[in-house]
Amino acid sequence: MDTENLYYFEKVPVAKAIAHFAVPMMLGTSMSVIYSILNAFFLGTLHNTAMLTALALTLPLFAIIMALGNLIGMGSGTFISRLLGEKKYEDVKHVSSFAFYSSLVLGLVVMAVSLPLIDLIVHGLGATSESFVFTxxxxxxMLIGSPIVVLFFTLENIVRSEGAAITSMIGMILSVVVNIILDVLVIFVFHWGVIGVASATVISxxxxxxxxxxxxxxxSQFLTVSLKWFKATKDILSNVLKIGVPxxxxxxxxxxxxxxxxYFLVxxxxxxxxxxxxxxxxxxFPEFILMGLCExxxxxxxxxxxxxxxxxxxxxGFTFKTILVLAVVFGVIVYLISDHLIGLFTTDPxxxxxxxxILHVTFLSLFITGMTTLFTGIFQATAQGTAAFIMSIAQGITLIPxxxxxNEVSGFHGVVWSLVIADAVTFLVGAIMLYVLRNKLQPGIDQLA
Incomplete structure (x- = not known):
C-alpha cells in the first residue's frame, strides 16, 4: 500500500475518504450491472425467449461461483485491512498469497466435481425442454471457467482491501468493457448465442x-502472489473463514x-x-450502486x-445518510419510467x-436492502463472525416459507411481494444485532442507535 492510500485511510476528512474508497467501487459495480443489462439486451435482439430464460436460470450458478471468490476475497480482504491498521505488513503478504492460490484450488475443485454432473445441474436449475440446451x-x-471467475472476485477484493480503490475499479471496468466487446462479436458476428455470452464472461x-x-x-508494496509467502496457518484460516464463510x-x-x-415463477x-x-x-443497477458504496x-x-x-x-454515519438519498432518487426515477425500461429489452406487451x-414492488425495499448491506459490511469489517453468519442466513430462512x-394465498403477486417481506425481516434482524453489539463496537455504532 503506497503512502497515498495510507493517507486516505488515516488523514483526509471522512467524506473525502469515503469518496476515495466507495466511488470507484460504485462505478465498477455499476459497470458490471450495465454489462448484465446489455447482455440481456443483446440476446433480446435475437427474439428468443428461451435464451433469455436460460440467462435467468443460470443466475444461481454464477452466484455460487462468485460466492467462492468472495469467500476467500472478502475474508482475506477484511483481515488484510485490519492488519494494515495494526501495521503488521509481513502478515499481509502471507494472507494475500494464501488468497491467490486457495482461490485457484477452489475453482479447480468446482470444475472437477461439477462437470460430470452437468445434466443434473441444468435440471436442478429449472430448465424446461425449451431452454435446456441453452442453459x-x-x-x-461457466464450470470450465470457474477457476478464473473465482480468482477474479478474490483479487478484486484484496486489491481494494489495501486501499487501491481506483485500481480495483479499473479492473472491474476492464472486465466489463472486454465482455461487452466480446458479446457483440459472439452474438452478431459469430452467432454463438448463449455459449458465446458465457465464453465472453470467462475471458473478460x-x-x-x-x-x-x-x-x-x-x-503493491505489501500484497503478493508469490508462492514463497504462502501460508495456511490456523490464524489465517480462522480470520479468513469467520468472515468468508458467512x-x-x-x-x-x-x-x-x-x-x-x-421454480415458483415457472x-x-x-x-x-x-x-x-x-x-x-x-x-x-441501484442495488449494486448501494452495494458498491457499502462494500x-x-x-x-x-x-x-x-x-x-x-x-x-x-x-x-455518513454512509447511512448517503444510502437514504440514493434510494429516494433511484426510486423516483424507476416509478416514472419503468415501462420504458422494460421496453428496452422486449416488445412483448x-x-x-x-x-x-416486479420493478415497482421490489423497489419498495431498496433502502432497507442498502442498510442491510451496510450492517453486513460493519460486521465483516469488525470481525463479528457470528453476526455476519446470522445476516447471511436471515433472508433465506425468511423467504422460503x-x-x-x-404463493398459495396470492399466486404470482404473492411470489413477487415475498421478496419485500424477506428484505424487511433481514433489516430488522441486522438492526437488532447492531444495537446489541453497540457497546462492543463503541464509539463506532452509536451513530445509528
Missing part, C-alpha cells in the same frame, strides 16, 4: 485477473433463493421467468476499527407489464 451451454462454459474475467496480478506483482453462505442462500424463486410461464430476469437486472467503505471501517474508532463512527410490476405461503 446447458452456459453452465458448461481472465483479462481482469491478469491485470490485478500484475498490479500486485509490480506496484459471505459464502449468504451468496449460496441468494443463489438458492433465486433458484426457488424461478408455474406462471416462461414469460414470468423472463420478466423477472429483465427486471432483476434493472434492479441490480467500498468496508476496508476503511476495518482499518479504523483497529486504528481509530471515532473515525469509524463518522464513516458509518405481457413481458412489459409483468416486468414493470414466505414464498410457499404467499
Amino acid at each position: 446447458k451451454d452456459y453452465v458448461m462454459i 474475467n481472465l483479462v481482469a485477473s491478469v491485470f490485478y496480478a500484475l498490479h500486485i506483482g509490480y506496484k 459471505v459464502f453462505i449468504m451468496s449460496i442462500f441468494l443463489g438458492a433463493m433465486s433458484l426457488i424463486f424461478n 408455474e406462471y410461464g416462461n414469460q414470468a421467468v423472463a420478466a423477472y430476469g429483465i427486471s432483476s437486472r434493472l434492479l441490480q 467500498g467503505v468496508v476496508p476503511l471501517i476495518a482499518f479504523s476499527f483497529t486504528a481509530n474508532k471515532l473515525r469509524m463512527k463518522k464513516t458509518i 405481457q413481458l412489459i407489464v409483468m416486468g414493470s410490476y 414466505v414464498l410457499f405461503i404467499a
